[in-house]
Amino acid sequence: MNKVTTAKDAIAKIKDGDTVLVGGFLQAGCPETLLKALYEQSTATNLTVVSNDTGTKQSHMMKVMEQGRVSKVHATYIGANPLTGQMLIDDPDSVTLYPQGTLAEKIRCGGAGIAAFYTPVGVGTVVEEGKEKRRFGDQEYLMETALRGNVALVKATVADKAGNCFLRGSTKNFGAIMARAADFVIAEAQKIVEVGELDPELVTIPGIFIDALVQTEVEV
Numbered sequence: 001m002n003k004v005t006t007a008k009d010a011i012a013k014i015k016d017g018d019t020v021l022v023g024g025f026l027q028a029g030c031p032e033t034l035l036k037a038l039y040e041q042s043t044a045t046n047l048t049v050v051s052n053d054t055g056t057k058q059s060h061m062m063k064v065m066e067q068g069r070v071s072k073v074h075a076t077y078i079g080a081n082p083l084t085g086q087m088l089i090d091d092p093d094s095v096t097l098y099p100q101g102t103l104a105e106k107i108r109c110g111g112a113g114i115a116a117f118y119t120p121v122g123v124g125t126v127v128e129e130g131k132e133k134r135r136f137g138d139q140e141y142l143m144e145t146a147l148r149g150n151v152a153l154v155k156a157t158v159a160d161k162a163g164n165c166f167l168r169g170s171t172k173n174f175g176a177i178m179a180r181a182a183d184f185v186i187a188e189a190q191k192i193v194e195v196g197e198l199d200p201e202l203v204t205i206p207g208i209f210i211d212a213l214v215q216t217e218v219e220v
Contacts, residue, residue, distance in 0.1 A: 001163075002162070003161060003162065003213040004192060004213045004214070004215070005212050007036070007041070007188070007214045007217070008037055010186045010212040010214050011037040011042050011186070012041075012042065013186070013211075014044045014151050016044050017048075018048070019047075019048040019050060019149040019150050019151075020047055020049055020149055020150065021107065021151070021181060022049060022051040022054075022152075022178075023154040024155065024174065025052050025170065026053055026080060027056065027058075028171050028173060029155050029171035029173050029175050030155060031154055031155040031175075031186075032060055032155075033188045033214060033215075034153045034155075034188050035055075035060035035064065036060045036218050038153075039064045046071045047064075047071065048071065048072040048073070049074070050075075050107070050147060051073070051075055052174050053077045053081065054075050054080075054081040054083075056081060057081070057082075061081070065081070070087075072094050072095070072096075073095045073096070074096050075096075075098075075103070076099070077100070078095070099121045099122060101119075102121055102122070102144055104174065105119070105144070106146055107147050107148075107177045107181045108180075110147045110148035110181035111179075112180070114146055115145065115146055116143050116144060118134060118136065118144075120139055120142075123141065128142050131143055131144070147181070148182060149183070150182065150183050150184065151183070151185070152181065152184070152185045152186070154167075154175035154176075154178055154186070154187050155167075155188050155216070156188070156190070156205070157190055158191045158192075158193060158202075159189035159191075159193070160192070161192060161193075161194060162195045163205075163207030163210030163211075163213050164200075164205070164206060164210075165179075165189065165204055165205040165207075165210065166204055167204040167205065176204055179205045180205075180209055184211050185209055185212075186210075186212045186213075186214065187205070187212070190216045192213065
């Protein structure tokens with residue numbers, strides 16, 4: 001099955017009120033071609049964005065936020081995007097910050113069908129506010145619930161036309177788990193090859209998780 005399409009057609013799957021998982025760690029593995037299409041060719045609003053850091057001043061994620069189309073954010077680090085920081089100041093309930101490993105595990109559980117998990121990270125800090133706390137052995141743990149999205153945007157180094165993706169090095173970051181935790185997954189790839197040309201041993205995200213594939217056109 002050939003999953004190659006245009007960024008415009010792929011991004012049209014994002015609707016008002018959707019939760020959008022955006023891969024990337026600052027610029028490493030950030031799907032800029034898809035974010036540019038979201039900025040220029042989509043009118044979807046009231047979006048909840050799940051992103052490690054919501055990008056930088058050079059990222060199209062920030063441009064989408066400038067349009068006032070993001071109402072909530074789940075993230076770990078927001079120092080590189082002043083708009084996310086301003087959202088937190090203006091409406092603290094609009095931005096939820098997590099320890100980085102906790103955010104990653106919430107997404108991983110969302111993709112694995114695990115409803116919740118317990119972690120010792122955050123016990124005794126503001127992180128535990130409003131969360132169930134249990135003791136296992138001699139240590140206390142916080143319960144964190146899984147996190148899924150309506151749409152995930154990820155970036156691959158190489159992908160074949162069936163959607164099998166290779167993510168090189170640290171570009172795997174959040175993209176590899178986000179592709180398993182959304183109802184519709186769009187991947188952009190720096191290079192797209194024919195089915196059979198990608199070594200199976202290199203596949204980071206199997207094509208079964210990818211619904212649409214777009215050629216990378218924007219690099220930051």
